[in-house]
Structures are given as structure tokens and as C-alpha cells.
Amino acid sequence: MSRRAADIEPFRVMDILARAQALQAAGRDVIHLEVGEPDFPTPAPIVEAGIRALRAGQTRYTPALGLPALREAIAAYHQRRHGVAIDPARIAVTPGASGALLLAVAALFDPGEQLLMADPGYPCNRHFARLLEVEAVGVPVDAASRFQLTAAAVERHWGPRTRGVLVANPGNPTGTVIPRSELAAIHAQVRARGGWLLVDEIYHELIQGRDEPGALSLGEDVVVVNSFSKYWCMTGWRLGWMVLPAELMPAVERLAQNLFLAAPTPAQHAALAAFEPATLEILAGYKETLRARRDMLVPALRALGFEIPVQPEGAFYVYAGLGGLAADGEAFARRLLEEAGVAVTPGRDFGRHATKAHVRFAYTASRDHLRQAAERIAVWSARASAP
Ligand SMILES: Cc1ncc(COP(=O)(O)O)c(C=O)c1O
Known part of the structure; x- marks a missing residue:
């Protein structure tokens, strides 16, 4: 082994x-x-769309970055929901947020480079990093910073081998949110050091009581991971997506082709119903x-x-x-x-x-x-x- x-x-x-x-x-x-x-x-309109797709024989591979219609629907959703215009060409449809996170770490970091993340945090991230010989640096967080990274913590922990920061907003296991101004300050820190900011927004639609703008509004250099698993209640369908800077798309496409070929086809057709009013x-x-x-x-x-x-x-x-x-x-x-x-x-x-x-x-x-x-x-x- x-x-x-x-x-x-x-x-x-x-x-x-x-x-x-x-x-x-x-x-x-x-x-x-x-x-x-x-x-x-899973909401009935999504299930019905999935069944229709299966009956229509939609069981073969899609393009590696996903069905064009789904990438467009996701871009339209970001525009409607957050007022951010995104070229669908910057969207990769993935096997869950898990597939997106693996692709992102593979596309952005070399062996021996460091990626900062909150401890406690979602455990699979440090394992994706380990698999790719990237060093996950767990930054201790506690109640004082709402169990989230801060710009000051990023500054303190950034070393010569650090190349990026990964946050989940809201986070798992705490369900706490990074305030907008803090996320912008983290972004500024990372940008000033020429690194990458990755924001996992898998729970973003589940922020209660207020409308929090998504991280895409910070700039086109932020990598934003999302998924149909949690808010859309589709964990078993294995479908997520990621929005990336345009220049990374050819590399991410090559990686996706080789690692997964594509995300599940029936799930992608089902997800076309994910943004319907019903x-x-x-x-x-x-x-x-x-x-x-x-x-x-x-x-x-x-x-x-x-x-x-x-x-x-x-x-x-x-x-x-x-x-x-x-x-x-x-x-x-x-x-x-x-x-x-x-x-x-x-x-x-x-x-x-x-x-x-x-x-x-x-x-x-x-x-x-x-x-x-x-x-x-x-x-x-x-x-x-x-x-
Ligand atoms: C923060 C976070 N990111 C990513 C994932 C992976 O989700 P999926 O691959 O089902 O989209 C999870 C699952 O629990 C999670 O909590």
C-alpha cells in the first residue's frame, strides 16, 4: 500500500x-x-427530469466540463441570485463538490506547496491535498473568529511555500459564516501574495436570515466550488460545479477528461430542473x-x-x-x-x-x-x- x-x-x-x-x-x-x-x-421536478432523461436514453458521457445547457443554467442562476455575470465557459460541472475540490487542488498546486485551511474544517480537503502531495496547513480557529479563517490568520500563517487558501462559507462542522468584509480582506491578502483563494459555497444557499453575496462578486480570480448535494438535496446524484478564472479552463478540462471523463449524465439532465420556480x-x-x-x-x-x-x-x-x-x-x-x-x-x-x-x-x-x-x-x- x-x-x-x-x-x-x-x-x-x-x-x-x-x-x-x-x-x-x-x-x-x-x-x-x-x-x-x-x-x-430530492424535489419532485428534479426527480421527474431525471426519470425523463433516463427514459430518453440519456445514459452516455457528456462533454468533460458538463452539458452546455446546464453550464448556461448555472451561469443564469448566479446572475439572478447574486447579480454576477459569468461566462458559462468558466463553469466546470463536476462529480459533486468533491470532484471540484480534487480538480481545483490538482490544477492549482504543485507537490510540496502549502494550502491553508481552517482547523476544524471539512476533513476530505486535507486528504485531497495529501493525495496530490500538497501540504494542507490546518490553521487553528475558534469562537473568537467564528471558527473561520481571518485575513490576519492568513497573514500570520503564510510562508514561502504557501500558494493558496481554502475556506468553506458557511463552514462544516460549525455552520458559521465569514463576514463579507473579512472575506474581502482574505481575498486581498491572497491576491497580494500571488496565491489562489478557493471558496467552497456548498452551504451558501443555506445561510439563514439574510442574503449574503457569493464570493464570485469579489473578482474573477476567485475559485468558487458549489454542489447540488446539500441545498438541492441531491447527495446521491453526485453533482457539483466550480467557477474558475478563464485561463484555468483548458487545464481543468484536461484533468476532468482524465480523472472522471464527465459528471453523471442522468444527474446533469435532472439538475436542469434545479432552478425552476417550482x-x-x-x-x-x-x-x-x-x-x-x-x-x-x-x-x-x-x-x-x-x-x-x-x-x-x-x-x-x-x-x-x-x-x-x-x-x-x-x-x-x-x-x-x-x-x-x-x-x-x-x-x-x-x-x-x-x-x-x-x-x-x-x-x-x-x-x-x-x-x-x-x-x-x-x-x-x-x-x-x-x-
Ligand atoms: C464543506 C463541504 N464541502 C464539500 C462536501 C462534499 O460534497 P459533495 O461531494 O456531496 O458535493 C461536503 C460534504 O459534506 C462538505 O461538507
Whole structure:
């Protein structure tokens, strides 16, 4: 086995999921708050478009950068939603944001170069970097910076081998947003050093309560990753996209041709219905449901003794400090599952900086289930701490 394969850490949440499923198979009732995918169905207009495409025999490869009609639809969406005009030729349709992130790291960085990213943060990014012999530098972040990178942190950590910065806005596992002025300051720092700024906006449509402009409005040199997985509830369809500076497109096209050939064809046809008014109406309803869940779960967790110093503003995650409840998130998650039937993700999945003392709750379950989960935790922790 290669050294690079040996260096890829397991995704601990998958162990929790497997154990939760085994318990369920044995008849136990488990509330799933561990996996980061919406519990809502893909909106019907998208499903219908996918079925129509399959029936019409749309099962062969598309061009490597995606169906021209989908690239145009994505460009029109950016124009409508954020008022930013983008040439569809700058859009690459990819197998999820995962495909986009892999392509971006492959296209932009050489072995030995460094890419700054927040710790805690989405774990696969540092593994994509490792695979390509790029050094992921985890920059410790905490509540003081809303668990996000700042321009000052970028300046402090930029070294002679640093070539770029990757942020997720909002972030996973914290659901916190980089304020617009800070993102612009990060962009200015990166630009001044001749590096690349990559912004993962997979949760951007799930920012609650306000309209945040996307990173594309910062300039044409920003690489913006997005996906149909989360907001559009299409995790299993494996479809995302990326907007890049025009001069990178030939390289990204060559990489896409060789790595993936193309994104899944039925999914691309289905996604043509993603921006229809009927679809957007369904998604607005889902988003409102998520807001109501967050507004219930965060105070309930705080009342149980979890520490949530920054209100999550987007995505569907709460990153909770264990405070006096426990010292080790992994042991806590295991016991919570075995003894109370509630599955959560250990913070350790998301990096090294104080992650051991955290767990992540994904509110991808109904409010009834969230309420039950809070009750189970209350009863369990009262019992666990009883003399
Ligand atoms: C921040 C972030 N980026 C990218 C991804 C990958 O998403 P997908 O490949 O399903 O589009 C995820 C999935 O959880 C994520 O949380």
C-alpha cells in the first residue's frame, strides 16, 4: 500500500453510522444526527427530469466540463441570485463538490506547496491535498473568529511555500459564516501574495436570515466550488460545479477528461430542473424547516450543558463543546449511541485543534426527533453522573 493511502485517516462518522445501523438491525431505536446530508427528498421536478432523461436514453458521457445547457443554467442562476455575470465557459460541472475540490487542488498546486485551511474544517480537503502531495496547513480557529479563517490568520500563517487558501462559507462542522468584509480582506491578502483563494459555497444557499453575496462578486480570480448535494438535496446524484478564472479552463478540462471523463449524465439532465420556480419554492420550504430546527436545537443543547459560543448561521450543523459533560468526544459519541440511542459525530473527524472536546450535531432529523434526542441526552447524562 502506498504511503499516501496509509496517511488518509478514516472518516470516524462512518464507524458511528455503521454501529447505529447494526443497533437498528437488532431492533434498537436510534436517532440519527451524525451524517451530513439532508433528510428531505430530492424535489419532485428534479426527480421527474431525471426519470425523463433516463427514459430518453440519456445514459452516455457528456462533454468533460458538463452539458452546455446546464453550464448556461448555472451561469443564469448566479446572475439572478447574486447579480454576477459569468461566462458559462468558466463553469466546470463536476462529480459533486468533491470532484471540484480534487480538480481545483490538482490544477492549482504543485507537490510540496502549502494550502491553508481552517482547523476544524471539512476533513476530505486535507486528504485531497495529501493525495496530490500538497501540504494542507490546518490553521487553528475558534469562537473568537467564528471558527473561520481571518485575513490576519492568513497573514500570520503564510510562508514561502504557501500558494493558496481554502475556506468553506458557511463552514462544516460549525455552520458559521465569514463576514463579507473579512472575506474581502482574505481575498486581498491572497491576491497580494500571488496565491489562489478557493471558496467552497456548498452551504451558501443555506445561510439563514439574510442574503449574503457569493464570493464570485469579489473578482474573477476567485475559485468558487458549489454542489447540488446539500441545498438541492441531491447527495446521491453526485453533482457539483466550480467557477474558475478563464485561463484555468483548458487545464481543468484536461484533468476532468482524465480523472472522471464527465459528471453523471442522468444527474446533469435532472439538475436542469434545479432552478425552476417550482423547485425553488420547495427548497425555500426545506430551508425554513431547517431554521426552525436550529432555533429549537441550539437552546436545547445549551440547556443540557453543551457550549455553543457562536450561533450557527447556515448549513445544518451545530458544533458543540462538551464543557463539563465529558472530556473525549469519541468516547462520548460511542456511549451516547450505545446507551441513549443518539448518533452524533466526534469532533476529531474535523481536525486537531481542540476537536477532541467537541461533537457535531446534524439537524437532519424532524423536530420531534430532535426533541426526543435532547430528552434522551438529559436522562442519560443525569443517570451517567448520578452517584
Ligand atoms: C464543506 C463541504 N464541502 C464539500 C462536501 C462534499 O460534497 P459533495 O461531494 O456531496 O458535493 C461536503 C460534504 O459534506 C462538505 O461538507
